[in-house]
Amino acid sequence: MHITSLYRYPVKGLTPEPLTQALLTPGRCIPWDRAFALRQGDAVLDESNPAWISKMNFMCLAKNPGTAALHTHFDENAQTLTITGPHGTLSANPFTPDGQSQLSHYLITALGPEARFGAQGEAPKFHFFPGYSFCDHKTQVISLISLSSLAALEEAVGAERDKRRFRANIYFAGASPWTEFSWLGCKLAIGEVELLIQERIDRCAATMVNPDTAIRDANPVKELRTHFGHIDFGIFAEVTKGGTIRPGDQLTLL
Structure with missing residues (x-):
């Protein structure tokens, strides 16, 4: 098994960035x-001590x-976040009050x-908290998707399903379809790095x-339930031993 591609998602809900x-x-x-994330104005988030809240608040x-x-x-070195869309392009510093505004x-x-605005007119607000991640999981994890499982889904529905729909950090090849679901509680090695497969x-x-x-x-949730009897796709893992990973690196189940 090996990593085919590696991504991060700096702003919750926005563009994936491929990594080398x-x-x-x-x-x-x-x-x-x-x-980074944009909190909706009706969401309750303690800015002095941010705790995990559902993605629906953002x-x-x-x-x-x-x-x-x-x-x-x-660009973390230049401390600049650039957004381009139908309303033009903005480059701003996501760490400063002015840039966040x-x-x-x-x-x-x-x-x-x-x-969405709060009951007292509170507007949505862009946030960054050092060391914090606005991920969907209550703890900081890495998400992995098997391209073999993606191929099995595509074969079942008779159509392509772009891997980017599933917003994983690591896409890997070389495993049998769905075998990753049997890895829960096991460790996965990527060179010197070790990951504990959680769920x-x-x-x-x-x-x-x-x-x-x-x-x-498309409706992958319905497709998964119809063809495979569940709505699960991919796995979460916790880093237990650190190091550098790259596309092309081998994955070994320990």
Whole structure:
């Protein structure tokens, strides 16, 4: 088995960024994965001590399919987040109050009527908290998808399902379809790195969105249930031993 591609998603719900390598740290996600998010104005989030809350409290593909039309690039060295979409291009510093205000305004405009405001008129707000990840899991994890399982889904439905619908960090090849579900509780080695496989990933309406057109044009959740009797696709894993991973690296079940 080997890694075919590696991604991070700097802004929750927005563009995947392909990586040539990633330095993993025990107990942490891929650096800058879901590091930023737009909190909806009706969501309750303690900014002084942020705890995990559901993705439905944020701008996300499950609720806001049109955001797939926004293309982002995060440059950590220049401390710049660039968003390009139907409303033009914005480059701003996502770490400063001024930059976060600019990003909030841009994304509120992009959301249009899907931007939600609180009972007292609280507007959606762009957030970054050092060391925090706005991931769908309550702890920081790495997500993996087997391309063999994707091929099995495509064969069952008789149509292509772009892997980007499933927003994984690691896509890998070389395993039998669905065998990854038998790895729960096991460790996976990628060179010096070790991952503890924690659970299957249950899927939601975000997978309905075509990453190229931003239109809901398929229903992988229904397809998985109909053809395979579940709605799971991919696995979550915790980094237990750190190091650098790259596309092409071999995966070994320990």
